[in-house]
Amino acid sequence: MLTDYHLHLRPDGNDADVAEYHTQANVERYRAVAEERGIAELGVSEHVYRFAQALGVWRHPFWETYAHDDLDEYCAFVREHTDLRLGLEADFVPGAEDRMANLLQERDFDYVVGSVHFLREGAVDMDDYSVWDSARSPEEVWRRYFDTIAEAARSGLFDIAAHPDLVKYWGPARPTHPSASRRTPEGDLRRYYEPAVEAIAEAGIAVEVSTAGLRKPAGEMYPSRAFLEMCVDAGVPVALSSDAHRPEDVGADYQHALELLDAVGVRELCVFEGRARRLVAIGASDTDRSAESNEAGAR
Numbered sequence: 001m002l003t004d005y006h007l008h009l010r011p012d013g014n015d016a017d018v019a020e021y022h023t024q025a026n027v028e029r030y031r032a033v034a035e036e037r038g039i040a041e042l043g044v045s046e047h048v049y050r051f052a053q054a055l056g057v058w059r060h061p062f063w064e065t066y067a068h069d070d071l072d073e074y075c076a077f078v079r080e081h082t083d084l085r086l087g088l089e090a091d092f093v094p095g096a097e098d099r100m101a102n103l104l105q106e107r108d109f110d111y112v113v114g115s116v117h118f119l120r121e122g123a124v125d126m127d128d129y130s131v132w133d134s135a136r137s138p139e140e141v142w143r144r145y146f147d148t149i150a151e152a153a154r155s156g157l158f159d160i161a162a163h164p165d166l167v168k169y170w171g172p173a174r175p176t177h178p179s180a181s182r183r184t185p186e187g188d189l190r191r192y193y194e195p196a197v198e199a200i201a202e203a204g205i206a207v208e209v210s211t212a213g214l215r216k217p218a219g220e221m222y223p224s225r226a227f228l229e230m231c232v233d234a235g236v237p238v239a240l241s242s243d244a245h246r247p248e249d250v251g252a253d254y255q256h257a258l259e260l261l262d263a264v265g266v267r268e269l270c271v272f273e274g275r276a277r278r279l280v281a282i283g284a285s286d287t288d289r290s291a292e293s294n295e296a297g298a299r
């Protein structure tokens with residue numbers, strides 16, 4: 001059975017209004033594409049910073065620009081009007097763990113996708129507030145990035161480590177950018193991955209395999225094959241997602257993801273309900289319960 005758990009029902013723009021996108025008709029468009037592509041299990045994970053309640057956690061100017069909607073209305077819409085799993089993409093904000101924990105615990109999510117888009121105030125994957133403007137070197141940014149992923153994993157806030165090497169977003173360089181410079185360290189990158197993979201494994205959370213990177217300047221899946229192999233060696237289970245922000249991207253490029261998963265020996269995917277996890281065989285039909293395996297110690 002295939003999943004797509006990291007879905008947004010609308011584009012990231014500030015003009016994408018819930019009245020237009022958080023509708024049954026829009027969910028049906030996502031379902032239709034999923035059905036065409038053989039994906040049975042869908043979950044929605046809107047960005048936490050689109051909701052007013054997020055400003056009680058962090059007041060970054062980017063969040064202040066976007067935090068308009070009501071988180072409880074979103075949860076009620078998904079529960080009462082859709083058959084989607086209820087998730088949230090929550091940023092890891094160092095120092096705000098208790099406030100984020102409260103926001104998450106007060107609602108009955110099926111799972112929480114934990115992501116790192118910012119290193120302190122600096123954005124990894126946006127021109128606005130870009131961490132790269134003041135970066136001394138790609139080595140420094142990469143080291144800080146994966147250390148933060150490790151901290152996020154150990155925080156206990158999340159079920160899935162989202163796009164865990166998002167720091168490669170821009171690719172090795174940005175020739176079109178005025179301050180074009182190298183944005184990927186040279187040599188074997190596994191030295192950067194190590195602390196993150198170790199923390200993800202010890203925390204017992206899942207790692208996301210996301211096809212979104214194929215649609216970004218990086219031009220490759222999140223995470224890299226080397227990162228994923230390290231996760232598999234450490235016994236970390238996989239959650240499969242597209243990070244679609246529009247119906248046509250549901251399950252985008254899954255053939256590449258499935259080839260990669262097969263090549264590194266991943267045969268099962270995570271399924272979540274009420275923040276409990278089970279594993280289902282990739283080849284199983286969605287009604288084939290015998291394909292489930294019970295994980296010892298799953299959270």
Ligand SMILES: [Zn+2]
Pocket residue numbers: 089115117162163
């Ligand atoms: Zn993200």
Ligand SMILES: [Zn+2]
Pocket residue numbers: 006008089243
């Ligand atoms: Zn996302």
